[in-house]
Amino acid sequence: MKHGRTITMQALLALLICTLLAGPALAAPAYLIPSGQAVGIELYGEGLLVTEVEERSAAEQAGIRKGDVIVAVNGLPVNSAQQLAASLDGKNPAVLRVARSGKEAEFLVQAEPTADGCRLGVWLRDHIAGIGTLTYIDPMTGAFGALGHGVSDPAGSTVLPLDSGAIVRASVAELRRGRAGAPGELHGIFDETGELGTITKNTAHGIFGTFTAPQSGKAMAVAPGDEVQTGQAEILSTVDGESVQAFTVEIEKINRRSETGRDLRIRVTDEALLEKTGGIVQGMSGSPIIQNGRLIGAVTHVLVKDPTRGYGILIENMLDDAA
Numbered sequence: 667m668k669h670g671r672t673i674t675m676q677a678l679l680a681l682l683i684c685t686l687l688a689g690p691a692l693a694a695p696a697y698l699i700p701s702g703q704a705v706g707i708e709l710y711g712e713g714l715l716v717t718e719v720e721e722r723s724a725a726e727q728a729g730i731r732k733g734d735v736i737v738a739v740n741g742l743p744v745n746s747a748q749q750l751a752a753s754l755d756g757k758n759p760a761v762l763r764v765a766r767s768g769k770e771a772e773f774l775v776q777a778e779p780t781a782d783g784c785r786l787g788v789w790l791r792d793h794i795a796g797i798g799t800l801t802y803i804d805p806m807t808g809a810f811g812a813l814g815h816g817v818s819d820p821a822g823s824t825v826l827p828l829d830s831g832a833i834v835r836a837s838v839a840e841l842r843r844g845r846a847g848a849p850g851e852l853h854g855i856f857d858e859t860g861e862l863g864t865i866t867k868n869t870a871h872g873i874f875g876t877f878t879a880p881q882s883g884k885a886m887a888v889a890p891g892d893e894v895q896t897g898q899a900e901i902l903s904t905v906d907g908e909s910v911q912a913f914t915v916e917i918e919k920i921n922r923r924s925e926t927g928r929d930l931r932i933r934v935t936d937e938a939l940l941e942k943t944g945g946i947v948q949g950m951s952g953s954p955i956i957q958n959g960r961l962i963g964a965v966t967h968v969l970v971k972d973p974t975r976g977y978g979i980l981i982e983n984m985l986d987d988a989a
Contacts, residue, residue: 695807695985697885700954700961701800702902702910706836706856709817709868712827713737713765714744714790723787728775730764730788735826737770738763745829747790754784765827794826797836797854799903799952800862801964801984803877805885810863810877811988813952814964814979815927816870828868833875835860837908844944844973852905852949871927871979871987872952872964889960891922891929891980899932901965903953905943913939917957922980927966930955930978945973955981 713735719726730736738744739753740761754760756779763772777784794817801811812833816825836854844850863877896919900912913936921929932955934945943950946968953965955978964984968976 695804696888697805698802698888698961698981699805699881699883699885700802700902700956701810701883702904702953703800704797704836704838704852704854704904704908704949705800705812705862706795706834706854707798707812707817707831707865707873708793708795708834709826709831709865709873710745710793710829711735712743712745712829714747714750714792715794715826716788717791718789720787723785724775724778725786725788728762728773730762730773730775730786731766733766735765736762736790737765737827746792750786750790751783754786756784795856797838797852797856797949798873799950799965800833801872801952801954802961802981803881803883805881808863808877808881809874809988811872811874811952811964811984813872814966814984815872815951816868817873825868825870828865831865831868831873831875833862833865834858835862835908838904838906838949841905841943841947841949843942844947844968846971846973849968849970849973850944850947852947854949867988869987872984874988886956887960888981888985889957889962891962891982893960894920894930894957894962894980896920897957898935899955899957899962901932901950901953901955903950903965905939905947905950912956915955917955918975927979927983928977929980929983930963931975932965932978933975940974943973946976947973 716734754777759774759776798813803810835857840853842851862879865875867874916933919931955963963978963980
């Protein structure tokens with residue numbers, strides 16, 4: 667009996683080890699629907715983003731900077747400029763809790779009383795809206811990923827903490843063509859009534875959530891990073907209206923250990939795209955990259971000096987953040 671128990675325990679231990687080793691691989695979806703659809707992105711952060719600080723104002727003297735996120739005043743969470751204003755009396759200093767570069771600190775600010783109320787000398791934003799590209803939808807769960815990078819403060823140093831958000835239907839109405847030293851940009855029209863999904867995560871490698879609208883498109887195999895090669899590939903993107911188009915690119919370099927989301931260096935080779943946009947433009951972030959019939963990544967950045975070139979993130983790294 668004792669010998670039999672030993673064998674049983676060894677078998678259970680082996681099974682446990684196999685289960686632990688196999689878990690992460692099973693968690694990643696084998697097939698995803700590549701999108702390329704332009705979407706409106708609406709994010710409501712935890713707190714108020716400081717977009718400008720006036721010179722010699724109470725806020726500047728207290729140490730508040732552009733790009734800070736005010737998350738609380740006098741110990742209470744704050745999510746609107748009205749809440750913040752109501753917490754200031756002009757007599758007693760206010761304690762502002764601020765998020766900056768991934769850390770939080772408290773600042774004592776004496777607001778200036780005026781005829782129109784107390785004044786801190788800051789411009790604030792309680793939400794961010796813009797256009798981007800939907801990268802993928804999981805046909806089994808409805809999970810989606812977009813952008814390939816996070817939504818950050820104006821300096822690009824801090825991914826904004828998320829309270830809530832949504833992606834909505836959008837149409838590309840016009841674009842500014844890119845040129846050396848001046849990246850181009852897509853301009854879209856949002857359909858506020860056409861919600862496509864809810865955003866639940868804003869990370870360094872993308873925004874993620876649940877797609878709630880009817881799905882369309884054919885699922886495609888996901889390629890692991892070590893099988894991605896330099897050479898020809900294509901991207902799916904929307905640069906006019908709501909039509910998703912395929913454009914040829916070349917993968918020039920692969921850095922599988924990048925921590926900045928710049929795993930792939932890509933060059934646009936498609937003459938039609940070069941003629942229309944000059945290359946990669948703002949708003950194309952999240953455009954899925956396909957190679958040999960498999961989804962391998964998403965466009966993330968454009969080179970300012972050369973808009974025909976840019977960077978992309980490996981799809982496996984997006985999925986790591988989505989998990």
